[in-house]
């Protein structure tokens with residue numbers, strides 16, 4: 001029987017007098033890989049923060065592995081947006097990854113134990129960045145920094161990984177490696193990835209949701225133009241099954257877009 005990792009029912013979150021999330025329903029079962037796409041400001045980060053228990057719903061309910069988000073937050077590994085990190089600090093990769101153990105050390109004096117160091121090393125190995133362990137974070141490439149902050153999330157020994165715009169600062173080859181790595185992580189845990197970049201949606205994702213205050217979940221990893229239209233309200237790039245295979249809708253800049261023009265099968269150009 002399927003065990004829900006996340007169960008969200010009729011969730012509404014208000015901000016500035018408006019709904020930031022409006023009557024959201026979402027179930028993610030253990031072991032699934034979900035992606036939520038949507039435009040900037042569509043509510044993706046807000047959704048992740050509700051799952052983490054950092055933002056309280058105005059109405060509706062959220063369960064994380066059957067309990068409140070606060071009760072089970074330690075089961076979640078959170079990879080926040082890159083811009084929330086200060087990579088200029090003189091801190092090594094190992095130190096950064098070890099900081100992911102903080103929540104697991106009891107007491108006021110936070111001293112890393114041998115077990116913490118062992119788990120941090122394992123996380124570094126999973127991400128394949130052993131060679132970088134003693135390097136300063138500020139010297140690394142965007143892709144290497146990306147691996148480091150994911151290793152930090154893994155150091156908390158999560159059962160689910162939440163990733164917020166994980167590919168913003170990485171180039172296409174790094175993106176491909178990133179998805180290969182996520183595929184491997186998917187064998188170990190449940191994953192929810194949110195992004196405004198539909199180019200990151202790959203064939204190993206089980207379900208795609210489109211979020212723009214309201215959430216539309218699709219039981220497919222193929223994004224259709226209608227799905228995008230409902231979330232973005234304007235023509236955007238469409239990616240077909242598999243990362244390198246991109247399809248673009250014809251887009252006339254002079255058009256004032258008012259709604260759905262093409263179905264997925266009307267797509268014409270291919271690179």
Ligand SMILES: Nc1ncnc2c1ncn2[C@@H]1O[C@H](COP(=O)(O)OP(=O)(O)OP(=O)(O)O)[C@@H](O)[C@H]1O
Nearest residue numbers: 015016020038039040041042043044045046047196
């Ligand atoms: N505390 C708040 N009060 C009022 N409005 C807020 C609050 N927090 C966020 N917002 C607004 O809610 C909307 C959703 O923000 P959120 O960060 O969830 O979007 P997002 O989809 O993650 O965007 P991006 O892709 O740009 O990161 C934005 O318009 C933002 O300005």
